[in-house]
Amino acid sequence: QVPLVESGGGLVQPGGSLVLSCTAASGTIFSSDAMGWFRQAPGKQREWVAILTSGGSTNYVESVKGRFTISSDYSKTLYLQMNNLNPDDTAVYHCNEVSDQPLPWGQGTQVTVSS
Secondary structure (H helix, E strand, O other): OOOEEEEOOEEEOOOOOEEEEEEEOOOOOOOOOEEEEEEEOOOOOOEEEEEEEOOOOEEEOHHHOOOEEEEEOOOOEEEEEEOOOOHHHOEEEEEEEOOOOOOOOOOOEEEEEOO
């Protein structure tokens, strides 16, 4: 069983918004001190996008600062609010622990930004 399931992706026009969700299949979404959203664009390596700690601290990659917001209910779900999307945000988005030994990666959710 995949421990984390991402959803909420889709096709959106530049300037549009999406909210991604990551749900824990069992137990709590915070299985470590920090959870994050990651993305992988075609032909590129996976990169971290946003991090949320169990204490509520956040960190964002420079390219999404001011546009993306990571949050959680600290129970079952991690969210990523994405505003003012642009074509460079096109990627498969995953959630996972922020650790040296993350959980098995799920299928992710595809975000495509195109007019």
